[in-house]
Amino acid sequence: MVRHQRAHRRFDDRPVDDDLVERCLEAATRAPSAENKQPWEFIVVRDPERRAAIGELTRDAWRAGGRAHSEGRLPAHLLAEVDDGAEGGVAAAPVLVVVCGNAERGLPSTLPASVFPAVQNLLLAAGALGLGSAMTTLALQRADALRVLLALPDHVTPMAIVPLGWPARPLGPSRREPVAERAHRERWGEPW
Numbered sequence: 001m002v003r004h005q006r007a008h009r010r011f012d013d014r015p016v017d018d019d020l021v022e023r024c025l026e027a028a029t030r031a032p033s034a035e036n037k038q039p040w041e042f043i044v045v046r047d048p049e050r051r052a053a054i055g056e057l058t059r060d061a062w063r064a065g066g067r068a069h070s071e072g073r074l075p076a077h078l079l080a081e082v083d084d085g086a087e088g089g090v091a092a093a094p095v096l097v098v099v100c101g102n103a104e105r106g107l108p109s110t111l112p113a114s115v116f117p118a119v120q121n122l123l124l125a126a127g128a129l130g131l132g133s134a135m136t137t138l139a140l141q142r143a144d145a146l147r148v149l150l151a152l153p154d155h156v157t158p159m160a161i162v163p164l165g166w167p168a169r170p171l172g173p174s175r176r177e178p179v180a181e182r183a184h185r186e187r188w189g190e191p192w
């Protein structure tokens, strides 16, 4: 399962029922968090206008500097995929889950570290149900506008936007470097 967890940025038109969304959210809420404070909040966005507005924020951030930043950094195939997602593919998903951190529940120093495991659970649960998903952050560059759009109080910070939808096409397994390239035995530099 983990090998097939990929970033999906294109979805077909089939709807995603609330019970599937809830199963993903239930998995997300099983994640670990510092002091078990569970400082996550999930804004489930289905409204087409609100999704389009998030799409505009994403596109705006991409065109205003995201693309230029990524052009020198990403391989061509990944740049093309991110471009496709930022230009509308991600926002066209039937559901956008905006994952937020609640500073009234979690310590500031561990808030992101307590929210991102929930995002990963959400991604894995979606994949297990056959749904496509992705961790995205581009729209966070327009966080103030996102706050207004979602009526977020000051103590709630958006940290990721996860589209949920039926994949437009299968993506196959992920490409990652072998464990031996990243693992060390006992001390840095000693081969695994």
Ligand SMILES: Cc1cc2nc3c(=O)[nH]c(=O)nc-3n(C[C@H](O)[C@H](O)[C@H](O)COP(=O)(O)O)c2cc1C
Binding pocket: 005, 006, 007, 008, 009, 078, 081, 082, 085, 086, 134, 135, 136, 137, 138, 139, 174, 175
């Ligand atoms: C912190 C973080 C931020 C990301 N932001 C975006 C984003 O804004 N837009 C996007 O299309 N993908 C985004 N991604 C997805 C990555 O591009 C993707 O996970 C990576 O290229 C590996 O792709 P794969 O899982 O399909 O192999 C983000 C991933 C992470 C972990």
